[in-house]
Amino acid sequence: MIANSGANYQALVASLLEEAKAGYNPSNIEIKIADTWKGFYILDKGSKFGIVKDDNITDASGNELTVVHAAENYAVAQSLLGKVDRDRKFFKYSTGSAAGQFNKPRVLTMHEGWRDPILRGISYVFDSQVPKESAFTLLPVNEHFTRLLHCVAQDTYAGKYETTNQRAMPNYLIKFSATKPRFYTISEEGKFSQHIYEQSVVGELLDRQGRVLFSAVGTDRIEDENVAGMVFAVKDRLEILLKNATVQLAKQFSNAIKFSRFELPVTGIDGKVIEIKDKSMDLRIGKDVVIYRNIGSIKGIATDVVVPLWQAAVVDVQNDTVKLNLIMKLTDEEISVSTDDLVIMDAVSAAGAANQSNTSIKYCTHERSQRGPLAIDDFEVVSRAYGYLSPYTLYNQDEDFTKKIRDAAKFGGFRDTLELNKTDTAGRCLLPVYRASRGEKGTDQTIINCDENGFCTDTIEIAVGYRLYINNERKGGSASKTKVTVKDCKRDVCAPVMQSELSKINRDLLKANIVQIIFKQGE
Template sequence: IGRTCRQGQEEMKRGLLACAVFLTGALNAAPALAASALKLYPVRGLFQPANDAGLIHAAFRDAVPAASGGAYFQDEFRKAFPEAVANVADKDRRFTLVSSVQIARASSYTVDKVDGTVDVLAPVSGSLYFTNAVSGEVLYTVAATYYARATVARGALDAARRQAMFQEAWQGLVAELLARARSQFKPHTVAATVKRDWNGLYLLDRGRDGGVAKGDLLSDAEGNTLEVVHAAPGYAVGTASLGKISKGASFARETNADLNELKRPRVMVLVDGVPDGMPAEIVGQLFTDQLGARAALSVVQVNPLFTQVLETAFSSTALSNEHRGKRELPDYFLRLNVPESRSFELPSSLKNRSVRSYRTVATAELVDRSGRVIFATRGADRSDDQVVAGMALDEASRREVSLKNALLDLAARIGSELKFEQSTLALESNAPLRLQDRDGMLAPGAQLTLLRNIGRVDGIAGEVRVPFQDTAVERVEDGAALLDAGLALTGAPVAPVVGDLALVDSVNGVKTATRRRFAACGPAEQLGALALPAFGDLAYNGFAGAYRAPFYSPAVFARVQELVGPDTRFKARLAPVAAAPDYCAQAVYRIDPGPATCGGEPRVCQDHATVRITWRIRQGEQVVARSGLETKVAGAGYLEGAPAAARKNAFDSDLLDAAGKLSGDIAAGLNNQKFNSP
């Protein structure tokens, strides 16, 4: 393992993706739990998804059986965290984190070399989770990939050698995950004191600025628990979840996040599409790591194999399945998709040299709990490698680098473009419930909470607004939104009165062009013979980002329910479908190739095409508006006689880039259309 990692460090100095670098010094750090009530229990198991879509090589399963792999992980975990407990006492269940390792990918491939040898690579990707045994909250997770490498004579790789490489990669991965965890897991306590009871709601003296956020579960020394249903900068409001809540009692939770992260709105990442050979879990974690401190969001992690982890823990500890916490889903979901990731190689004008290129595009849409897309953007990577006399970096590793670069670009764009703003809207009538909305911020289906200003409370600075009713927008009028009867948050219902408030989050201060609701009509329509399969994803992402109207993505609900089943300990309070749209948008594209042009010495050619993009706005079967643009595209040059497949891949990448930009420009122009005015 040490030899493999030294090779990796030398390659990384040259800017290449290589095996993990051990953080051995971190293993000697001060105990991570020295000032924490938390206890760590390593689960004796090696967890893998039931349906791995061929991502886990059969030789890995033979080389690292679940029983021995789980034993190895548990032993190594106890070396890294000697304070880990050997059992889980019932009294400690709320403060116990079950630690588990989960494998997402184990693959093997070869790269032929001109000297008759073969480079063999065996990457193994996995994640380490620290998950609360009662609530299912993931306090810490880290993902890594370890590459075991060997050079053998062509045809000399036998089953025993491949299994040995997988054993090496597995052990290297465990060491990397534990080293990072030892260095990064530094839990601390966030505490608040109950200052007052208001109609069955409890007012706490710390809010977002003190690390308390909506959805938090806080417990006192006796195990009584409250759930935070509202958090302002200087205070929070909770409701009893378990036991008795007393004035003056201190309630706390453990977290591994810093204060700046705790202040941000919470979001759950939903991975919708990934490149071939890459597991969704790893892509999601790579993106989350890139997002980091760049964006005004805090990611809520989900342990997808939590049920399997607990079942294994139940069999070897005093932990039981009788105690289950339930926590609230976040207010936002971020749909991540990688619709385009390809590579191709074209000859160059220099002898024995060619250029291997990588193209990756990643998109993201931020969706609220009503299914409305409130922000959308995309990132991309275009990388080129020189291939000399057939010698180059292995293609699989470089494709992974291109993916990381695209995710990095996407995260940077989210960080620079996404800004949250909060507005206060007042109730102007309570029969019916009518909310002021002069800027047209609300659309049918929008979910709101009504708040009552109760003045000052001892121990809390400033005036206090208390949430008392959840509600939703039924319909909109010019300058106002009408609300449904809603659901009381208080022990006894509190009747709304004129002057009660609702807080509305908006993005980037953009006012809507219309409050009519839009959604996608369906897949993009292709006219002509040339197809761009990734175009539809890019087109609808561009439409959602450019068109200032309520645009809905109802498919997000299915993805949320798929990710957060009942055993992940989330409340299932999402609406099953979004409100029916008033209009739908349909992307149509046509690409007409033109003749290639060649010239010069050596002869260099260029491909040409005309790209036409149209958006149709439909109301039922009727097209009520359409708008389109056309552009001429000239591809990058290539030597005459270059492989046809490589030429097509290269030109398709250029066409997709042009078509995606054109689609967004058309959508922005639709903001001036008057057909959809309220």
């Protein structure tokens, strides 16, 4: 077997290379200028051929166009260095396997930037487990690989980095957190011995304002029988435990998240203030959008062509009526907005999420979640798993994460920096809370009833929910309670067994109560 290891290795590498070759079919796409309009170049190919917004395409003389809008059958581009002859032919390398991925909304993830081996491991596994059929494409930031690219570029192009700093910054981010692994042994002398491992991983999909668009928890439990001392090493089992929980999390993201494209008509104009109808119900104050105009049909293109006119920012939201302020013209001359124009945007939808109120809240930091004498060891992490179900617009304004993702993005090969807008929630915040207690008065942490053989029964009353605050004053929320009983456990393992049961109940109560939270007057 050892003698054949070299041949087996070569066969494995050869098989891997063949598989990679089959999935990588680069082609040089020829792109022509179908027409021009107000400084824009209308291209005869679009996302169907792998051309997407922020692409740079070049001709044989080195002239470059930047794509500012891409539809299925055409694209709209600009030249940053003067006019380009419309008879020129432009080119872009593309692969059939990747073309569809580039046309999806992109989500930024970081690897080394976590500065934590657990979170770093989660990010690697998560990235590998999200299938290409998902509604989004992951754009990972790998500092080590980026440094290697810079070295290659420096050696090859005498210090020029054009090839390594061309990516557009994504509009979405993923934040991970993980519970500490729970490990304990259940045994009865002469009968059995079992090692138990449990861990949860939470992921949150955020936009660049920190808004929680989706969140989920992946959980795994491993039960190992100890047969005559023959068991897996704890370290190895903990690695598998974390991987399994992350795989489950990735499946939830892939299955639940959908992106929809909306066309929102302009309904009113008052100088630089534009009013639109938001059918997506997704726009929030501070979000940037682009206003487009339909310029009709162009020879060689199967559909009508729309071009970008203005960049604008949301300044007011009242139900489905949204007001925008014009920020910057995108054409070479200033063109007035009309009621024939529209906003085109992608919006995230997730299974189980209802339309959210425009009222904004963030997670509270002024108080602890624990209210009673007993602690639930994974509550701080798992309580963030259901934020997207809130009836209010929830923001995760984690300063530590913001700093890490901004620093990591510097190594992402992006041509612009990551700017995270901070939404003012006017003092409104959400605090996940729980109270766990044992005994009639809810204060005794030690009473566990055990028989003469050392087998115990433990009962804990638990209340779980959320509190809403305005300027640190409690103004509502929702909570519910129940009792949890564990029977026939040895005294030395009753605590972790109870924690395991509390975790299950905790997740159910959190999910049930997040949809019920409401601000109350006078509380």
